[in-house]
Amino acid sequence: MTETRKLAAILASDVVGYSRLAGADEDRTLARLRALRSDLIDPTIAVHNGRIVKRTGDGSLIEFRSVVDAVRCAIEVQNGMVERNAGVPPERRIEFRVGIHLGDVVEESDGDLMGDGVNIAARLEGIAEPGGICLSNAAFEQVRDKLKEEFVDLGEQSLKNIARPVRVYRVTLNRNAGKTEPSLALPDKPSIAVLPFNNMSGDASQEFFADGIAEDITTLLSRLPGFFVIARNSAFTYKGRAVDARQVASELGVRYVLEGSVRKAGQRARVTAQLIEAISGNHIWAEKYDCNVEDIFVVQDEITQGIYAALKTHLLLAEAEFAQRKPPQSLDAWGYTVRALVKWYYITPENLVDVVALARRAISLQPDYGPAHAILSAALGFGSYTAVSDDVMAMGREALAEARKAVELDGDNPDVLLAAGAAHYFLGLFKKSHGLLERAVELNPNNAMACAMFGNAKAILGRPDDGIELIERAMRLSPRDPQTYLFHNMLGFCHFLGGRFDEAIRWCERSSQAKPRYVESWVYMAAGLAEDGRTEEAARAIRKARELVPRLSLAIYRRPRGDGTLWPKLIDGLRKAGLPEE
Secondary structure, three states: EEEEEEEEEEEEEOOOOOOHHHHHHHHHHHHHHHHHHHHHHHHHHHHEEEEEEEEOOOOOEEEOHHHHHHHHHHHHHHHHHHHOOOOOOOHHHHEEEEEEEEEEEEOOOOOOOOOOOHHHHHHHHHOOOOOOOOEHHHHHHHOOOOOEEEEEEEEEEEEEOOOEEEEEEEEOOOOOOOOOOOOOOOOOEEEEOOOOOEOOOOOHHHHHHHHHHHHHHHHHHHOOOOOOOOHHHHHHHHHHOOHHHHHHHHHHHOOOOEEEEEHHHHHHHEEEEEEEOOOOOOOEEEEEEEEEEHHHHHHHHHHHHHHHHHHHHHHHHHHHHHHHHHOOHHHHHHHHHHHHHHHOOOOOOOOOOHHHHHHHHHHHOOOOOOHHHHHHHHHHHHHOOOOOOOOHHHHHHHHHHHHHHHHHHOOHHHHHHHHHHHHHHOOOOHHHHHHHHEEEEEEOOOOOOHHHHHHHHHHHOHHHHHHHEEEEHHHHOOOOOOOHHHHHHHHHHHHHHOOOOOHHHHHHHHHHHHHHOOOHHHHHHHHHHHHOHHHHHHHHHHHHHHOOOOOOOOHHOOOOOOOOOHHHHHHHHHHHHHHOOO
8 A cells, every 4th residue: 555745734523522412312413413514514624625534423534735724614614513503402512623733644545644643633632622623833833823813822732642742722713703794684585696706717708608607596596486686787796806705795685695716728617616604704515516618508507507406405404594593483484484394304203293383383374385385295295104193194185285285376386396296206196296296397407306206206107217317317416415315215216116126225225324214215125125035134124114113014005006107016025025014
């Protein structure tokens, strides 16, 4: 194995009291940690040019090009965690400790880092306070005159397994630094301004490419139901000006600002984009896109759709966090619906009751609010499908009534059509589900979950290969989606229906690893294992599924599912796996 030595800025972090948090509620803790990494930590690392070397459970080791980048990243994450922990009981808060060191490291051929430079960063992290950052003297010397933060000299510290004492400094975090409230009242919905993208090519003829991307993103975002998007003409008044995103947000009265750049060299282009939450100044998402520009307009459309798909998920989750921090008495129908949506993202039989209650509360405040009826229909349909009620038929009938109501109220809203289509799917009305989902994709071809659900419906109606193509498209549209485990599970189901049992098992295993309490992963895995002749493993998967849903039986899956579908294949597989008849 080859290795090289180099000088590197190393950041080590871990979660304070992770074992206690996981012991109290492992699934919830893991889900929150994954969401934090997706929405806050990984985008902030990317913005500051960091490289994640490895993750060890709750810990991370990250390499940066400079100590300044490492410290700025750590400060932004720690301040962002204050926002995210607001209103969370102390015993349930996720807090990080961070240690930063500049030192000699050994880089192995697989990119892993070893040596004292890594060990010192890890030991510094161990002595940091919850929510704090500790630097070695070597790191401090690189930032002392470059950052406005204050540093407290903790003196020389003896660190475990480090031969010599290390002088340590603590970063004094100003939790209110840089915050500014918008001068205009914020709309009662997610609000965003898309700034003109910077042309970094040095070629004035490429301005149209940069401007076109920003204009197309603005148009796509404006089609998102329930979103407030600043018009292109207002956003483009900032073209060519060096402005702070927080200033823009204050002047335009929005919560989020999207900014980016385009660099073209020959037939290659790189587009970068980052989403900023303006009140705190935190980066909540960032991405870069490398592409060939032979067909510049096709490339522009692909980049725009990718950014749009990623933003939709991140904006909704960010809005849900704001709603979670508000007292219930101050919430409107949108606030309750977005709370229901975020619980729907991490749906289990246990929190299904919360989704239903939140959606009902939204409807009580605004009876004609289609999205609330839609999420209620999907939740009730899922509840009937997974047998969480003593009367699953009554739950199913209510799900269909709510779906019809949602479509009557807001039938041109692709998200409403998606939820109504999901409700029909859960209840076995696959042809009706197919029609609703097809319309949702027509209205918004960039809605990743609509594409995936539409793919699943196609597979059940006899076209599993078409289904796989749609689900793979969904994964491309939203590569960091919190519900990726659903995409994996759907792929597994499509491969099962297509008779490719090895592939089905592989994708279901990936889904179950990401979301161990999602019952369908175990159900489809069991059917695939049984059809593949692996009966003992299939029986174990069935036992796991029934631990999650004790009422699970073939009777549930034999409920009317429509003629001319591939659904009987699943029933046969589950019977072979040993799922009880009743």
